[in-house]
Amino acid sequence: MFYLFTRRAYFAAKSNFTNRPAGLTRYLRLSASGDGIHSGHAINRDNWLSEALASARTPDILIFVHGYNTSQSSLLLRHAMLQQKLAQNGFKGTIVSFDWPSDGSNLSYLADRNEAKAVANALLTDGILMFLAQAPKHRVHILAHSMGTYLTLRALSAGGRWAVEQVIFTAADVDSDWMKSGAWGSLVMQHRCKQFTNFHNTRDEVLILSKNMFNRGAARAGLDGLPGQIPKSYRDVYCTEQYKTRVAAPTMIRSHNWYFEDVGFYRDLALTLAGTAADQMPTRVATNTGGQALYA
Template identity: 45%
Template sequence: MALFFSRRTYNAQKKKFTDNPAALTRYVSMTDQSDDGSVHTGGIIPQSEWLKQVQQAGGTKEILIYVHGFNTSQKGMLDRLAKIETGVKAHGFQGAVIAYDWPSDGTVLAYNSDRGDAKKTAPHLVDDGILPLLALTPRPKIHLIAHSMGGLVALRGFSDFGDSVGHWGIDQVMFCSADIDATWLEKGAWGGLVLDERSKRFTNYYSGRDRVLALAGGLINGGRERAGHVGMPSPVTKGHWDIYCNEQYKKHVPDAQQTMVYSHRWWFDNDGFYKDLTLTMAGKDAKTMPTRRPTNQADLALLT
């Protein structure tokens, strides 16, 4: 079963979602799919029924929300959602694993269009997803894993909601290959402040081997380094952790697979990454996790 909420437009005639932003959020339960992942059964259901299904999937205890990044089709989102669920449950996570499906065009040529849609639809991550989930009884513990431009969706979504809706926050927030300005996460900067207010702990997995983010920082964003490529600048907010992943990538990804695109997506095929995610969601001490090693810097290294 795949559970997600989507801000893509739905074409009722073709019975499929498009890559355009929608005027409302739809809640989806996919009950089955073909072996190659090309055909799914299930569909749009009322929010109330969707929330019940999230609870039945383990959401009475914990919920992990996956927020995809740039250049991700809905099928690509579903494929990675399935990998994340399999990966964390193999290491003991017993909660529900769901996704927020924002309208990426699913093409490498649509960076600016995706960025605009990410900002436009970011508030619905909180308003239509996190807040209804936090209102469940019993109240679950909620975590979030954002990949690439999904980090922008999370930050923008979090910053748009103050305490006028009631004081709210989630447990663990984790970014991998975050396509956001690294300076936003410095202590006292807006991104660092937002994450400090809205999460119990923030973990930033980064890799200097990420060639997509090297391009995004060096060319597309005018030299503004990406947090998923270089980590967080000092000083870092207390409770925010940088996890250096160069050695994990080199150890587990064969040379022939170290392409530009895969250097940005390898996380979803790495068992050690999922083990570290699961330990993080369990609230284990960042410094003593068996998946991590000290470095000669202030950060820690993922190495399994």
């Protein structure tokens, strides 16, 4: 069973969700058949919450936030992979995904970024804060990928006194300078989570394009890593050697999405969600710059 909350508009005539934004959040309960086709329907929020929490064997909730150029069908495949691989590595919590109206096209970068900013409050109020309020004894974690990290950072920047446990960024399409000590993004993370982990790959061709075509050469956290001194609760994990070793047939898209294919990444992710201290991670080694590298 898959649990999503979505801000995609629903097209009743064709019984599907579109790439246009909706004015309300719908809570979906879906199941997959053997041929990969998903079926299910929207249910009311309270029932959805109750069922999602009941599916967990530990009080852990992982909210996954996808990136740009992601259709709903692609999200469902990734959600299924996350559930399977994390379970194989000992994660017993529940996984829910926030589905936002990414256009599913390489040509829609700027439009997707505007949509991400517009729906950030929905991720916060209809997901993060709902879980914190309705399941106060649970540990809430966030895993975000690509432009989903920008959406997440915007959501976490809202006011109030609250925090989640782990925030994990993969292939983060946010300015590295936002995350340096004292900058706004860094201050957000210090207030909103107990630990922040950033996985980056210097051969991420999608982020190279993002950096040079759409962001005026500004370093990307998922490409260039975090800059300078970082707070003690941050971990910047270099993944380039793991990518070079594990991905036999690299492509532009795989250089950006390969984390979700890599058994070592899932092992590291499960340990991170379990609260393993960074210096005790068997999946990492020290780098010559004082950081850590994925080695699993």
